[in-house]
Amino acid sequence: MHLTKTCLILLWLLLTAGSTYGQLGGNYVFGFLNLPAGARMAALGNYTNGIADRSVDFATINPALANESMLGVYSLQQGFLPSGINFGSLCTALPLRKGILVPFIRYVNYGTFQGYDAIGNTTNEFNAFDFNAGASFAYKLNPIFTLGINSSLIGSYLETYSSYGVTGNFSVQYRAKNELIYASLLAKNVGVQFKGYTSGQALRPLPLEIQAALSIQLKHAPLRFTFIGHHLNQWKIGYFDPSILPSIDGLTGDTLQPPSVSFLEQIGRHLAINAELITRGAFQLRIGFDYHRRQELKLEQRPGMAGLSFGVGLHFRKFHLDYGFIINSQAGINNSLGISSKLSDWKKS
Numbered sequence: 001m002h003l004t005k006t007c008l009i010l011l012w013l014l015l016t017a018g019s020t021y022g023q024l025g026g027n028y029v030f031g032f033l034n035l036p037a038g039a040r041m042a043a044l045g046n047y048t049n050g051i052a053d054r055s056v057d058f059a060t061i062n063p064a065l066a067n068e069s070m071l072g073v074y075s076l077q078q079g080f081l082p083s084g085i086n087f088g089s090l091c092t093a094l095p096l097r098k099g100i101l102v103p104f105i106r107y108v109n110y111g112t113f114q115g116y117d118a119i120g121n122t123t124n125e126f127n128a129f130d131f132n133a134g135a136s137f138a139y140k141l142n143p144i145f146t147l148g149i150n151s152s153l154i155g156s157y158l159e160t161y162s163s164y165g166v167t168g169n170f171s172v173q174y175r176a177k178n179e180l181i182y183a184s185l186l187a188k189n190v191g192v193q194f195k196g197y198t199s200g201q202a203l204r205p206l207p208l209e210i211q212a213a214l215s216i217q218l219k220h221a222p223l224r225f226t227f228i229g230h231h232l233n234q235w236k237i238g239y240f241d242p243s244i245l246p247s248i249d250g251l252t253g254d255t256l257q258p259p260s261v262s263f264l265e266q267i268g269r270h271l272a273i274n275a276e277l278i279t280r281g282a283f284q285l286r287i288g289f290d291y292h293r294r295q296e297l298k299l300e301q302r303p304g305m306a307g308l309s310f311g312v313g314l315h316f317r318k319f320h321l322d323y324g325f326i327i328n329s330q331a332g333i334n335n336s337l338g339i340s341s342k343l344s345d346w347k348k349s
Contacts, residue, residue: 029193029204030154030165032108032130035087036324037061038077039338043311043324044274045288049226050173050182050215052146054320056093056340059136060104062186063148064173066138070102071095077338084111102136102150115159126159136169146173154191161198167191167206182215187233208233222279228272230292236261237269237292269295274309284313286324297329304330318345 036042038057048058052067056075059066070093078088091104108130115123134152141147154165171186189206196203210232217224231237238261247256261269274288287310294307304327311324319341326334 027205028207029163030130030132030156030167030189030206032087033132033154033167033189034207034209035106035108036077036079036326036334036336037089037106038075039079039311039322039324039336040286040313041324042079042326042334042336043286043288043309043322044226044276045228045272045290045293045309046326047211047213047226047228047230047272047274047288047290048184048186049224049228049274050175050184050213051224051226052173052175052182054340056091056102057089057104057338059093059100059102059138059148060089060091060106060150061169061188062171062173062184063102063136063150063169064138064146064171064184064186066093066100066102066136066148067140067146068100070100072342072344073340074343075338075340077336079334079336081334082332085109096137099137099139102138104135104152105131105133107131113159128158130154130156132167134167143177144175146175147171148173154193156197158197162195163193163197164195165191165193165206180217180219182213184211184213186211186213217278222277224276224278226274226276228274229270230272231270235266238266238295268292282315284315286311286313293326293328299330302330306330318342 036046037060040055041048041058048062048065052065054069054073056070056073057077059070074092076090078086080086087108089104089106091102094101110128112125112127115126117123132152132154134150136148136150138146138148148171149168151168154167156163168190169186169188170190171184174183187210189208191206193203193206209230212229212232213226215224215226244258246258249256269292272288272290274286277285290307298306306327306329309324309326311322314321319339322338324336328334
């Protein structure tokens with residue numbers, strides 16, 4: 001009965017989370033929560049898949065992915081954005097009597113800025129950074145289903161201004177008996193901002209998102225494909241400038257309506273796909289494609305490879321190295337590098 005109640009509560013949270021907030025773009029606070037938790041996640045398009053392997057940083061986003069193979073693994077991840085912005089995470093997995101605990105901390109360092117007064121005179125330099133610290137917990141109901149939950153504190157600092165919030169992620173993972181098919185359902189960034197940057201500032205919602213993932217590994221080939229549905233809590237996620245008004249065609253005199261997103265286009269905006277080449281050796285290749293990211297960030301005249309992501313994993317006996325990058329547009333690339341290792345492996349002869 002206790003397990004049944006737990007499942008029902010988690011399912012209710014996943015299905016009702018989307019009714020709380022539904023904003024994209026600049027309508028929410030603490031947007032850094034949507035940065036990749038690690039290099040492998042970046043290579044796969046900034047999405048976790050349904051696989052429960054040793055990538056412990058995945059469990060900081062999708063807590064149901066925490067599993068026994070992560071125990072004792074320490075993961076250090078570092079990402080680099082244009083203009084000198086860097087972000088990263090540190091996490092590990094610990095055994096508990098009834099599950100697995102993954103404590104973590106994530107941060108973003110925006111660098112040093114020059115201050116100016118109201119008339120343009122230089123003042124003191126100042127720093128800006130964000131952090132997110134908490135823990136994930138996974139409970140294995142049976143060999144097929146695992147439940148996950150995490151909770152964390154959010155902090156943001158800009159010169160003398162600061163803001164705080166709390167957030168949680170809820171997820172459930174399905175694992176087929178043949179371990180070739182995995183699926184997960186995730187509600188991320190379910191929380192509130194409880195202190196604004198200024199005393200009179202209205203509190204704003206967090207970037208809530210519901211995702212579903214289906215991972216399929218081919219039986220006779222070293223390939224795994226993952227299909228992701230994202231922003232399932234909001235149907236319309238395509239953006240068009242609301243200031244664009246209908247115009248008149250100079251030749252025909254017809255009224256030209258502003259561009260809009262069709263039904264099929266909206267469906268495509270919610271879909272992403274990634275793939276991994278999994279060899280028996282120490283080498284893995286990864287690729288991802290996010291159609292929504294491509295449509296939002298591409299340059300109309302030179303779309304290039306916007307929306308694509310790539311990466312590689314090098315697995316040595318005592319540690320794993322991962323590299324991934326996301327192509328946002330021709331104006332910038334998100335690079336990430338990660339290392340993970342079990343301390344117990346270094347003690348072995």
